[in-house]
Amino acid sequence: MEFPPFWKLLEQMGIELPEPDRLRKPPATRNQARKTRSRRRPSSTAGEAEEQIAQEMLDLMGALQMMAAIEEFASLTADAPQGESQLESQIRSACFAPQMQPARDCWIPFGETVEVGGYEIPGMVYVGDNLASLRHHGVEPCLIRPCLNVSRRKSDYSKPPAAYNPSYTQMREADRAAYLAWSAGGRCDPKAHSSYVWLFYYGLERRLLHDLLKQQQDDRWLSELRQIAVEIKRLKKLYGNPVANWSFDHKSTALLEICDLLLSSGQSALSADLDKAPLLSLQIGLGQMVKQKQPLPADWAFAWYAKLANNPLPTAAQRCPAEFKTLFERRYHEAYGAGMVVKPGKAKLSVGYFPSSPSFGRLVDVPVGDLPDLSRLTAKLNKISELIYACRMELEPLSRLLGRNASAKGTAAAIALLPPDLMEQHGGKTLKSLKAWLEKQFAAAPMPLISGQELLKHWSGSHPDKLTVSEAHNLSKLLEQLGYGLEPDPRFGGALPNAKNSFVLFPWPPEHPDSLSLPYLDAILQVQMALAVANGDTEASPSEQEYLQRQIAQFPNLSDPERIRLQAHFQLLLHQAPALRNLKARIQRMHPQNRATVPQLLLRVAAADAPINPNEVKLLEKAYKLLELDPQQLYSDIHDQSTLPEPLHEPLHEPLHEPVTVLKASRSKGHKIPARSQAGLDMSLVQSKIAESQEISGLLANIFTESDAPTQLVDQPKNQPKNQSKNQSKAKKSKKPAARPVLVDGLDAPHSELLRALGQQEIWPRQQLVALASRLDLMLDGALEVINELAFERTDEPVTEGEDEIEVNQTVLQELLG
Numbered sequence: 001m002e003f004p005p006f007w008k009l010l011e012q013m014g015i016e017l018p019e020p021d022r023l024r025k026p027p028a029t030r031n032q033a034r035k036t037r038s039r040r041r042p043s044s045t046a047g048e049a050e051e052q053i054a055q056e057m058l059d060l061m062g063a064l065q066m067m068a069a070i071e072e073f074a075s076l077t078a079d080a081p082q083g084e085s086q087l088e089s090q091i092r093s094a095c096f097a098p099q100m101q102p103a104r105d106c107w108i109p110f111g112e113t114v115e116v117g118g119y120e121i122p123g124m125v126y127v128g129d130n131l132a133s134l135r136h137h138g139v140e141p142c143l144i145r146p147c148l149n150v151s152r153r154k155s156d157y158s159k160p161p162a163a164y165n166p167s168y169t170q171m172r173e174a175d176r177a178a179y180l181a182w183s184a185g186g187r188c189d190p191k192a193h194s195s196y197v198w199l200f201y202y203g204l205e206r207r208l209l210h211d212l213l214k215q216q217q218d219d220r221w222l223s224e225l226r227q228i229a230v231e232i233k234r235l236k237k238l239y240g241n242p243v244a245n246w247s248f249d250h251k252s253t254a255l256l257e258i259c260d261l262l263l264s265s266g267q268s269a270l271s272a273d274l275d276k277a278p279l280l281s282l283q284i285g286l287g288q289m290v291k292q293k294q295p296l297p298a299d300w301a302f303a304w305y306a307k308l309a310n311n312p313l314p315t316a317a318q319r320c321p322a323e324f325k326t327l328f329e330r331r332y333h334e335a336y337g338a339g340m341v342v343k344p345g346k347a348k349l350s351v352g353y354f355p356s357s358p359s360f361g362r363l364v365d366v367p368v369g370d371l372p373d374l375s376r377l378t379a380k381l382n383k384i385s386e387l388i389y390a391c392r393m394e395l396e397p398l399s400r401l402l403g404r405n406a407s408a409k410g411t412a413a414a415i416a417l418l419p420p421d422l423m424e425q426h427g428g429k430t431l432k433s434l435k436a437w438l439e440k441q442f443a444a445a446p447m448p449l450i451s452g453q454e455l456l457k458h459w460s461g462s463h464p465d466k467l468t469v470s471e472a473h474n475l476s477k478l479l480e481q482l483g484y485g486l487e488p489d490p491r492f493g494g495a496l497p498n499a500k501n502s503f504v505l506f507p508w509p510p511e512h513p514d515s516l517s518l519p520y521l522d523a524i525l526q527v528q529m530a531l532a533v534a535n536g537d538t539e540a541s542p543s544e545q546e547y548l549q550r551q552i553a554q555f556p557n558l559s560d561p562e563r564i565r566l567q568a569h570f571q572l573l574l575h576q577a578p579a580l581r582n583l584k585a586r587i588q589r590m591h592p593q594n595r596a597t598v599p600q601l602l603l604r605v606a607a608a609d610a611p612i613n614p615n616e617v618k619l620l621e622k623a624y625k626l627l628e629l630d631p632q633q634l635y636s637d638i639h640d641q642s643t644l645p646e647p648l649h650e651p652l653h654e655p656l657h658e659p660v661t662v663l664k665a666s667r668s669k670g671h672k673i674p675a676r677s678q679a680g681l682d683m684s685l686v687q688s689k690i691a692e693s694q695e696i697s698g699l700l701a702n703i704f705t706e707s708d709a710p711t712q713l714v715d716q717p718k719n720q721p722k723n724q725s726k727n728q729s730k731a732k733k734s735k736k737p738a739a740r741p742v743l744v745d746g747l748d749a750p751h752s753e754l755l756r757a758l759g760q761q762e763i764w765p766r767q768q769l770v771a772l773a774s775r776l777d778l779m780l781d782g783a784l785e786v787i788n789e790l791a792f793e794r795t796d797e798p799v800t801e802g803e804d805e806i807e808v809n810q811t812v813l814q815e816l817l818g
Contacts, residue, residue, distance in 0.1 A: 106131045106143065107207065110227045117150040119180040122187075124231060126203050133359040134210060141167035141359055142203035150177040157182040158191045166358055168199060190238055194248060197239045201248070202357035204228055205255065209355060209364045212262075222263070229259035251356050257281070258353055258366055274303040280351060282308055287349050287371030295339030298329040304374065305384045314392040316399035320409070323398070323418065323426050327391045330421060335387065342380050344372035394419050400796065412459045413471060416478035423481060434458050438484060438505070447506045447571050453499040466498040469789040484508050487568040492516050493748065502575060506568040512561035519557035520566065522594040525586055527552065527570055528578045529598060530605040533619045535577045541609040545574065548605060580622050585777065587626045595627055599637055612638060744816060746790045750776040754783055758799065759813050764806045791816060 106128035108114050114127050121127070121144065129147050131140040139145070151173035161175040168176060179199060182192045187200060208228050215221055232252050240249035257280040274282065282303055289296060296304075302325065305311050317324040332339075349371040352363045398417040401408055408414050412434060415427050423431060437458060441448040459467065459475055467475065472490035475497065479486050485508030488494025492515075495501055530548055534540035540548075552566050587595070602623055606616045617638075624634050744752040753776055758764070766780075773780040784806075788798040797812050 104211075106140075107211070109224070110231075116144055116146050117177065117180055118152075119177075119184040121180060121183045124204065124207075124228070125183065125200065126206070134206070135359065135361045139167065139169045140206070141169075141357060142199055142206060144168055144180070148176060149173050150180060152177050155181060157189070157196050158193060160193050161195050164195070166195075166198065166202070187235075188238065192239075194239060194245055197235065197248065198356065201232075201235065201252070202355075202359065204232060205355045205357045206359060208255070208258070209353065209360070209366075213364075213366075225259060225262055229256060229263070232256055232259065253278075254280075254353060258351075261351065261366065261368065274299050274307075277303070279307060283349060283351070283374070284368060284371060286374050287368075290342045290344045290372050290374060291370075293341060295336075295341055297339050298332040299325075301332060301340065301384050302328055305381060305388060308374065309381055311385070311388075314388065315403070316392045316395040317388075319399045319402045319406075320395060323422055324391055324395060326422055326425060327394060327419060328387060331387050331391060332384075340380060340383065342374070342377060345377055347373040347376050349373040397793070400793075412478065413474060416474035420481045434478075435482065438479075438482065441505060442507075447504050447568050449502055449504050449571065449575060451499075452497045452501045452503065455497055455503060456499060467496055469496065469786050470793055472496045479505070480508055483510070485565060485568065487565060487572055489565075502572070504568045504572045506564060508564070509561055513559060517557075517559075517562065518591070519555070520562045521586075522590060523552070523555040523558060523562075523566060524569055525583065525590060526555075526594075526598055526601055527566065528573060528583060529580065529587075529623055530601055531570075531573045532578050532580045532583070533602050533616055533623060534605050534608075539577070540574065543609040544605050547608040551601065580619065580626060584626055588628075598627060599624065599629065599634075603637060745818065746793075747787070750778050751783055751786055754778060755787055755799070755813065755816060758787075758808050759810065759817070762808055762810060764808065766804050766806060769806060787816075 106126040108121070108123040108125050108127055110123045112123040114121050114123075114125075116127060125144055126140060126142055127144045127146065129145055131143045132138070133140045145168060148169065153174065155174045155177035157178040159178075161178075162172050165171055165175075168179065171179065179196045182189060182196050183200065187197075208225070212221060212225060212228075232255055236249065236252040236256070239245055240252050242249050257278040260278065261280060261284070277285075286296075286300060286304060286308070289300065306313055313324075349368055350373070351366045351368050353366060354360075354363050398414060401414060401417060410428055410430060412430055415423060415431055418426060441450060455475075456465070456467070459471070467490075469490070476486050476489050476491050485506045486494075487504045487506065490496055497503065527548060530544075530551075531540055534544040534548075548570065549567070552563060552570060555563070555566070558566070590598075602620060603612075606612045606620065612620070617634075620634055620638075621631050624631050742752070743749060744755055747755060754773060757772055758769075770780045773783050776783075784800050788800060791797060791799045791809075791812050795812050795815055797809060799809055799812050799816065800806050801809070
């Protein structure tokens with residue numbers, strides 16, 4: 001065993017040695033110095049003899065002082081055992097400090113005081129001369145030893161000790177006085193240095209984890225345990241700053257958990273909020289549930305994953321914690337009902353605490369009973385992890401929104417991104433206000449027409465006067481989840497809401513198609529063309545409107561939700577009259593069989609209120625041209641239409657131009673052609689129009705322009721119509737059917753083609769892209785906005801950047817192309 005230098009032992013006992021540097025110098029060194037001096041000078045002179053005598057006197061005085069110090073040290077120790085010298089006993093006592101006193105004789109309980117060095121010290125400390133540490137060598141670090149000197153001079157407990165010595169015995173005199181002064185003041189001065197707080201804390205650890213754990217539990221035991229817990233809480237509040245003194249805060253928290261465990265006799269004393277419950281309480285509570293084969297509630301499963309297993313929660317759980325927990329509870333109950341039942345493993349729960357006091361030097365085990373240890377059960381934890389991931393994906397859109405704009409929380413834009421079953425609980429005042437406004441609108445009309453400005457008042461978007469593509473889609477989704485539809489719907493190619501346009505709201509059933517079918521697109525196009533012709537009288541008459549409404553109810557191959565949406569679109573068209581020239585591209589994509597029925601519908605709508613007037617004839621000519629029919633055929637059809645005896649509201653299932661004409665079928669029924677009425681069609685005008693149409697038919701194709709981009713979100717027909725107008729060029733006649741476009745997920749055909757074209761270069765001059773977008777019937781800025789919005793939703797990065805020179809992010813582009 002290695003001993004410390006003897007003079008250090010004396011200093012620790014409070015004994016000061018004279019001229020320590022001189023006394024510590026080895027004799028051999030001093031003799032060598034004398035020999036060196038003797039070589040330099042002859043020793044025959046009288047001065048040299050006097051100097052040698054003086055040096056010997058000094059050595060003798062030092063030896064006498066050393067003997068006096070040893071006698072003083074010996075007076076402080078007990079008698080040596082038999083066969084051991086007094087000096088050996090003193091050294092052994094100073095180095096090993098055997099337990100000459102039991103701990104119960106040294107402990108000063110709460111409520112009592114003891115005087116040490118002139119200070120009145122309150123209880124809950126160990127005071128004595130010789131209390132061994134728990135490692136059975138050395139003195140107990142927290143023991144206050146009255147036999148050791150203290151010095152009030154320069155004692156200041158707000159300053160750290162002169163040397164880091166986690167032991168009262170090893171402290172210097174001034175530091176001992178500082179510790180006693182802090183204790184005498186009630187140990188409540190927040191300015192005290194943490195070293196003195198730790199020294200007192202060592203005593204509480206020893207009393208709790210060594211003395212009390214070995215004692216029989218009774219009322220006195222519980223009373224003292226509560227007193228220690230209260231004292232630790234008091235110290236933690238005063239000195240447990242999580243930033244300035246993190247270690248003390250951490251250790252005191254762990255020791256308080258041990259106190260709570262012992263006070264509850266192994267029963268889990270949990271708070272209502274599991275987020276604030278101690279880890280030890282969670283371990284015991286889970287162990288008890290598993291042992292009793294109880295179903296694990298959702299909040300306990302979440303706490304197991306997040307706190308006990310120490311798994312990091314996804315970003316969505318950090319940005320919207322309340323929504324994440326609610327969603328997890330619902331998905332957990334959907335998957336496991338009352339909760340999953342965990343089968344206990346063989347491993348048993350053991351609770352350990354590693355004391356801060358150097359007296360222990362080991363981990364202390366605290367008894368918790370026969371409970372299973374869940375830390376090794378990974379199968380059930382993996383099931384919980386899968387639910388956590390699923391909840392993360394459901395809340396990912398909301399998380400991205402809050403990541404870009406934290407102030408959007410609670411707005412309609414954020415509520416729209418919530419899963420449907422969370423809206424009622426987390427919609428708040430915003431959702432209540434929106435519902436009240438919708439109920440007010442529908443109280444006035446079954447399908448109310450609202451302005452875009454009024455609609456934007458209930459939406460907190462990035463721009464006050466318009467919505468981006470993703471915002472418009474989210475608005476439609478929010479209304480849909482509340483049981484309402486919006487027409488035109490931006491998700492199906494409708495215009496983006498802004499302060500200038502208008503919309504129609506309508507009741508939308510929960511079960512509805514997620515896309516527009518081809519029959520619906522054909523039906524809506526026919527209604528638009530019919531109203532464009534009917535508006536030749538400046539606006540559709542009530543008779544024309546009534547006929548179209550009946551026709552909407554009779555269009556074949558439409559589902560009930562599609563008929564409701566078609567009625568809403570019809571209401572919108574009554575206030576926003578369509579123009580035929582804007583329908584050109586969509587008419588060209590119309591199925592040939594459906595295109596054949598359009599002329600009959602147009603003629604019947606035009607004749608629903610009165611004989612067809614000249615303005616309607618002009619519009620019918622344009623419609624025939626768009627349908628790639630000979631305009632001269634129009635007048636023959638007008639004449640045939642005037643001879644029909646059937647009611648005008650007869651459903652249209654057969655096309656007008658078939659091998660068996662309408663006129664021949666009428667004759668087979670025996671009907672005569674009625675005489676021309678004076679209020680009927682002006683045939684002279686018809687004849688003039690026939691002649692005129694031959695002159696201008698070649699010019700019509702150049703007059704009509706296309707302004708609408710394709711909006712179909714369903715598969716396009718593989719072949720274009722084969723009926724060709726007589727006035728078409730040979731090049732158009734020889735044009736091959738268009739190949740079926742491959743759509744990018746989330747984009748229509750023109751935008752998909754533009755996105756693929758962007759991948760050909762990394763940098764584009766703006767004029768080249770303007771020309772490219774124009775060939776696709778797109779406006780460049782609007783098209784890039786649509787593409788970039790989709791990119792932001794999926795990658796949080798745009799595809800293009802720049803104005804004059806547009807740079808393309810090829811990585812993002814390839815990710816969109818998939």
